[in-house]
Amino acid sequence: MKQQLKQHIEKTIALSDREFDFVFSHFDQKSFLKHQFIIQEGNYAHNDYFLINGLVKSSHIGEEGKEHILQFGTENSWVSDPQAYHTHAKATLNIQCLEDTQTYLISFQEKEKLCADLTKMEKFFSKKTSLEQITLQRRILCLISNNAQNRYEDFLRQYPNLIQRIPKTMIASYLGVSRETLSRLSHA
């Protein structure tokens, strides 16, 4: 399992076994059950979570109490509340498990230490954020240029394996349409 994180990081930068052991010593392991919150709105959220397995949703609760889903996270992805993580503010997002989930987490402080001692890792995190940025930009483009039907088809193409694991209600919330509208789309 430790190897899973190593392999993940090595997609971006090369690491000797010794170096990885050093990197790994900055992480903690933590497991969560289905329905459990990893991050909860209003609390501090100083950690960035690497998902070993499982499935989570990251969402925000709007004024009228509606949930809006920003992201689904699954094996080998990272989740956090970036605002809370980087600015040390209280979380405005909720990250909750849809399945039992195991994680490696690193606190902001430990990450700073790690990057100071091993510059490569600064590069790793920087690259990771850049890729996330590209993903978010793609999502914005999809939201402003496509209707519900096309957004759903785009979702199917991007995450074909998640459809079975996530209730339609949540996919609708991710796409920014009502559950009923999603239910009426042609399921080609």
Place this chain on the structure above:
Amino acid sequence: MKQQLKQHIEKTIALSDREFDFVFSHFDQKSFLKHQFIIQEGNYAHNDYFLINGLVKSSHIGEEGKEHILQFGTENSWVSDPQAYHTHAKATLNIQCLEDTQTYLISFQEKEKLCADLTKMEKFFSKKTSLEQITLQRRILCLISNNAQNRYEDFLRQYPNLIQRIPKTMIASYLGVSRETLSRLSHA
């Protein structure tokens, strides 16, 4: 003008005059006229642009030929096609000037060199990307949780000074609604 970039960077990391001169030596200056393209779809886009002044739009042309605006950039902001910049692929975005615009630009290669020689700058760019990530996430949340009226009000709150400088057609394109719909919102 050189000081403007220094002050901008110093909001994130401290730099001696000597260090900044070194940083600055990795940048080039380039000016553009209104209507001119900084980045054009299909071309390579190896540079990241810091805007000294002026106004630009970053957009994508959809299948049916419609323009969808991802971002407006003005003094002290950065613009690029992140995908093209980081993956060395051809640009899928257009960045075009709405006003005469002066920039400092840094190529991907020069940025890599700079970060290798002055680790602080890796931290600077990393922080910059993180803040951009937070902004994009906020935008997504706005798009999936608000109707046209509220998205427009949100835009007014976030960019009160841009409204006079940007035609409504483009604001509509940024918000993901038709020009006519935007025109009919209550302009409270």
Place this chain on the structure above:
DNA sequence: TTGATTAAAGGACAAATGTCACAAATAAAA
């Protein structure tokens, strides 16, 4: 298993938004 909760589909109607057309106002160019 049984009962309770949750998820999904679909009808009926209202509200929001898009499209097309045209006219007025404004800005840019000659």
Place this chain on the structure above:
DNA sequence: TTTTATTTGTGACATTTGTCCTTTAATCAA
């Protein structure tokens, strides 16, 4: 200035999407 584009507003109507409601199916816990 005059001429030409561009921008903006608005009406009429079609389409999309949201809301409320009921029913059925599926899932989960005791």
